[in-house]
Amino acid sequence: MIDQETIQRIMDAAHIEEVVGEFVSLKKRGANHIGxxxxxxxxxxxxxxxxxxxxYKCFGCGEAGDVVKFLMKHEHYTYPEALRWLADKYHIEIKEEELTDEEKQRQTERDGLFHVSEFAQKYFADLLFSNEMGRAVGLSYFHQRGMSDEIIKRFGLGYCLDEWSNFTDHARKNGYSDEVLEKTGLTIFKDTDESGTAPKHRVYDRFRGRVMFPIYSISGRVLGFSGRILTSDKKAAKYVNSPDSDIYNKSRILYGLFQARAAIAKANKCYLVEGNVDVVSMHQSGVENTVASCGTSLTTEQIRLIKRYTPNVTVLYDGDSAGIKAALRAVDLLFAEGMHVRLVLFPDGEDPDSYAQKYGSAQLQDYLANHEDNFILFKIRVLLDEVKGDPIRKAELEHETARSIALVSDMLERNEYIRQCSHLLHVSEDALTNAVAKAIATKSSADKTAATETPAPEKAEAEPQPQTPQPTASYPLPEVERHLAKLLLNYGNEKLYQTYKDEDGSERELVYTVAQVIIGEMLSEQLSFVHPLCQRILEQCTLMIDLTGSVDTSRFMNSNDEQLRSFAISLMIDTYTLCEESWKKKDIYTPKIEDNLLQDVSDSLGTFKSMRLAQMIAERREQLRTANTEQQQQLLAEIKQYTDISRILANKLGQVIAPRR
Ligand SMILES: [Zn+2]
Incomplete structure (x- = not known):
């Protein structure tokens, strides 16, 4: 429970572009930031x-909201968690109120996992520096690998003592329940086996005797661990990772991303390596835009994490056959996600860590800069070696190559690949071009089948988006309506000044707000918007004006109606740059709303009214053809009425509202 006053202080302090910018690479464009x-x-x-x-608002999938909604959606925080995160970022103290039992319960479950993970990380890190075994075994291992204390601390590295339950005992003493210890996988509980005999150790630490690499979320919370064994015990796995839990999902996490994200965005490039040690070693060598997929082969979700910061990935792999195979597995996945992929292959027997240790930082950076290879060509070179003159396998390789090239989304890039690959494979460019075209056709028909079989994963936006106006009639009535709704939401409370001559000839001034003018004009002509969501915005604004005299847009932002909320927010985000072209083409829009609000309101209302009236007249003319005599009378009367209004309107246009100065 956070009191309203504190919530307000948090919301006042939070800058949405800073918060979103921690997770998404944003560029400033006009009044907005886009990414x-x-x-x-x-x-x-x-x-x-x-x-x-x-x-924020996405015009692709429709996701929209404020800074809290962003954190809840992106980091899967609860509402109080999102507020706490913001309070922490902006150094605002939260006075905690008593929680209800239900809130306590909900919070304790996830928080319990976060807390124990953080507790464990601190404990392991502390052992590394202050415990005799920690120093002798763990710290000396890291030092041997050339890691400084500074980099060890930056990555929160630690050591778990080689005792059965040292950590678990310590955690229990500090009040952590067996339940959270088991859920995070830090502790393993063994029950009696089938024969009913209890194992020698019922409770033991999963990571005992291992150096610890904590795994952080993008926002820096400890989610889980990867532990590396230091003894040469053949039976034990070299690396052990936390099992998936409510807070840890290995296919959606990249090791080192928290420490690397700023450098990735800055360099507009991400190095992908195989192991945790390589990541730390690369950072130690000054190549900080480096991450690893830990405990899994690369997943689509991990690629999308990288893509938030850059489309450019350079994969670093060992020259051994396992390394090459891993690199090959990644290629199609990366291309399918539209990434620009390069590859650096290390000399046989070397990996980024060993290379850096042997030759130093400067040499490593030099090597990376000069050994970037094109991924498809790399693939062909590797596979050509295996083909060794076997014509069937060579045909397979050609087919395989065409399939890989087909995944490249950029046409120029694709043509360049075709040129180089045809040379390597000794086939004609035309033949390979045909094969690629065929592969693209097969792929897109497969995509279509998949698309029709499965419903769209994200709610399709029912509304035509600003960048793709879809006029339903020969005139863009929906766009004019949208523009008026936009004026209501963005400038509803701005004042407009209208001057008129009084009966005695003296000049008088009337002050109205934009909302009052739009709503007043709509009501006086008994007009409504055709577009249902625009009409709802108009109705709600009318209600607000009646009740409070002003438009409160937070009502829309916090609306429970997802469709209305998303639509209103899309109108509130200034997409002027997007709309500009389409409006210009139709010659009914003057640039920069703020510069000439009066003219804009007046023109938009005039345009809307004449269009709407024309539409209403046309509709009634259409109805006349099938109407009975009585209905015809009624329709003709309406047509006359609307025509009269149109005429008056035409005379009035341009003089309804005069600018103040
Ligand atoms: Zn989206």
């Missing part, structure tokens, strides 16, 4: 953040 949406897969940015309005 690639973290909630769906996209190649061109359609994710908008408006600092002025404190909101």
């Amino acid at each position: 690639c949406c973290p909630f769906h897969n996209e190649k061109t940015p359609s994710f908008y953040v408006s600092p002025a309005k404190g909101i």
Whole structure:
């Protein structure tokens, strides 16, 4: 429970572009910041953040909200967790109120896992420096690998003592329950076996005798661990990882991303290595834009994590056959996600860590810069070696190559691959071009089948989006309506000044807000918007004006109606840059709303009214053809009425509202 006053202070302090910017690489464009949406897969940015309005909106998948909604959605925080995160970031003290039992329960479950993970990380890190065995075994291992204390601390590395339950005993003493210890996988509990005999050690530490690599979320919370064994025990796995839990899902985590994300965005490039030690070693050598997929082979979700920061991935792999195979497995996946992939192959027997140790930082950076290879060519070179003149296998390789090239989304890049590969494979460019075209056709028909078989994963936006106006009639009525709704939401409370001559000839001034003018004009002509969501915005604004005299947009942002909320937010994000072209083409829009609000309101209302009236007249003309005599009378009367209004309107246009100065 956080009191309202504190919530308000947090919301006032939070800058949405800073918060979103911690997770998404944003670029400033006009009044907004834009980037690639973290909630769906996209190649061109359609994710908008408006600092002025404190909101974000994706025009690709429709996801929208404020800074708290972003954290809840992105980090899977609860509402209080999101607020606490913000309070922490902006150094705002939270006065805790008493929690209800239900809230306590919910919070304790996930928080319990986070807390014990953080507790464990601190304990292991402390042992590394202050415990005799920790120093002798763990710390000396890290030092041997050239890691400084500074980098060890930066990655929160630690050591778990080689005793059965040293950590578990310590955690229990500090009040952590067996339940959370088991759920995080830090402790393993063994029950009696089938014969009923109890094992010698019922409770033991999963990571005993291992150096510890904590795994952080993008925002720096400890989610789990990877432990490396230091003895040469053949039976024990070299690495042991935390099992998946409520807070840890290995296929969605990249080792080192928390420490690397800023450097990745800055360099616009991400190095992908095989192991935790390689990551730390690369950072130690000054190559900080490095991550690893730990405990799994690379997954699509992990690639999408990288993609938030950069589309460029350079994969570093050992020259041994396992390393090459791993690299090959990654290639199609990376291409399928539209990444630009390069490869650096280390000399036989070397990995980034050993290379850095042997030759030093400068040489490592030099090697990386000069040995980047194109991934498809690398693949062909490796496989050609295996083909060794076997014509069937060579045909397979050609087919395989065409399939890989087909995954490259950029046409120029694809043609370049075709050129180079045809040379390597000794086939004609035309033949390979045909094979690639065929592979693309097969792929897209497979995609289509998949698309029709499975329902769209994300709720399809029913509304045509601003960047793709879809006029339903020969005139863009929906766009004019949307524009008026936009004026209501963004400028509803701005004042407009209208001057008129009084009966005695003296000049008088009337002050109205934009919302009052729009709503007043709509009501006086008994007009409504055709677009149902625009109409709902109009209705709700009318209600607010009646009750309070002003438009409160937070009502829309916090609306329980997802469709209305998303639509309103999309209008509130200033997509002027997107709309500009389409409006210009139709010649009904003047640039920069703020510069000429009066003119804009007046023109938009005039345009809307004449269009709407024309539409209503056309509708009634259409109905006339099938109407009976009585109905015809009624329809003709309406047509006359609307025509009269149109005429008056035409005369009035341009003089309804005069600017103040
Ligand atoms: Zn999206």
